[in-house]
Amino acid sequence: MKIWAAILLIAGITFLERASFIVFLQRFSMPNWMERALVYVPASAFAAIVAPAVLRTDGAIDISFFNIKIFAALVATVVAYRGHGILWTIVAGMCTLWALQFIFG
Amino acid sequence: MFPTPQAAFQKGVKDISPILIGGLPFGMLIGVIAASLEFTPWQGIGNSAIMYAGSAQLVMLELIGINAALWVVVLSASIVNLRMVIYSASLARYVRNESLLNRIWMSFVMVDQVYAFVIAHLDQHPEEKHIRNYWAGLSAPLYPMWTIAAAIGYFIGAVIPDSWSLTFGVPLMFLAMLVPALKGRPHYAAAAVAVTVALTGINLPHNLGLVTAILSGVATGALLERLQ
Numbered sequence: 001m002k003i004w005a006a007i008l009l010i011a012g013i014t015f016l017e018r019a020s021f022i023v024f025l026q027r028f029s030m031p032n033w034m035e036r037a038l039v040y041v042p043a044s045a046f047a048a049i050v051a052p053a054v055l056r057t058d059g060a061i062d063i064s065f066f067n068i069k070i071f072a073a074l075v076a077t078v079v080a081y082r083g084h085g086i087l088w089t090i091v092a093g094m095c096t097l098w099a100l101q102f103i104f105g
Numbered sequence: 106m107f108p109t110p111q112a113a114f115q116k117g118v119k120d121i122s123p124i125l126i127g128g129l130p131f132g133m134l135i136g137v138i139a140a141s142l143e144f145t146p147w148q149g150i151g152n153s154a155i156m157y158a159g160s161a162q163l164v165m166l167e168l169i170g171i172n173a174a175l176w177v178v179v180l181s182a183s184i185v186n187l188r189m190v191i192y193s194a195s196l197a198r199y200v201r202n203e204s205l206l207n208r209i210w211m212s213f214v215m216v217d218q219v220y221a222f223v224i225a226h227l228d229q230h231p232e233e234k235h236i237r238n239y240w241a242g243l244s245a246p247l248y249p250m251w252t253i254a255a256a257i258g259y260f261i262g263a264v265i266p267d268s269w270s271l272t273f274g275v276p277l278m279f280l281a282m283l284v285p286a287l288k289g290r291p292h293y294a295a296a297a298v299a300v301t302v303a304l305t306g307i308n309l310p311h312n313l314g315l316v317t318a319i320l321s322g323v324a325t326g327a328l329l330e331r332l333q
Contacts, residue, residue, distance in 0.1 A: 002175050003148050006165055009175075010182045011156040017189040019212035021197035023205070030194040037327040038191050040295040044322025045160075045185045046283035047296035048303040048315050049167060053276035061307060069273065076277050080284035087130055089281035090274055097273055 117242020136258020
């Protein structure tokens, strides 16, 4: 039930976001300050999702050698910075994670 | 400029074709993770068909995975998609003369990749008469691909054991999207503040840390840009 509610609500709001100026506010333009601020949504959002997902283990932040997700994320970051694209970044990160899981059981 | 509506449609299909192959693994990843979070098949495939928004779908999966409250899931995913408002604002004047029905479907299929191709073409040809057909040509293969990919992923994900930690693909994908999004100093500052707030607020009720972190990052970026 909660999953369907999430899917339908997000889908509805996403449509309204896409349709905002194309369908509803055709004769208006976006205030300049808003356009400038929204440019920072992707960097802020992606960073805010990644950090806790990598550092959290069993509900608490774990910055130690025992958190192998950190090493997997570091390898993935290097691959991403070298411009290898999304697919290779994920492949590199997952393979590092699996290798470390295998080694440290 | 496209000579005919047919030519515009065909050019759209041609332009999007490399992305069909490149996008397949990501569409599948969404299905795989939905299966590992025990979505039903309809939920796992339907969220791609109804939402048609990769990053919002991934945010939803990540937050449902850590059992966040419904309104936090919805709010976070919607904030991630706020960039669509910028897209909408920048394209509105080119589609002013389209019928309401056309503008509705054109909005629905306006994903990042379609926007990128459409705005690049309009940049070169602001007087384009057949932009709707180009838009349709880009979307006609992309939308079914996204849904089919989720279906394939769902059935693969249903047989892969949890010990493979496939849900770690979500943060890795966001990491891969984060790096090119860091376009300058204000972007780095926005990301750094967002990370700090997200980690500090990790135990905020309802997982509100994410929303707070995004808003703090956006405010930081905008403020720094103004000061520069």
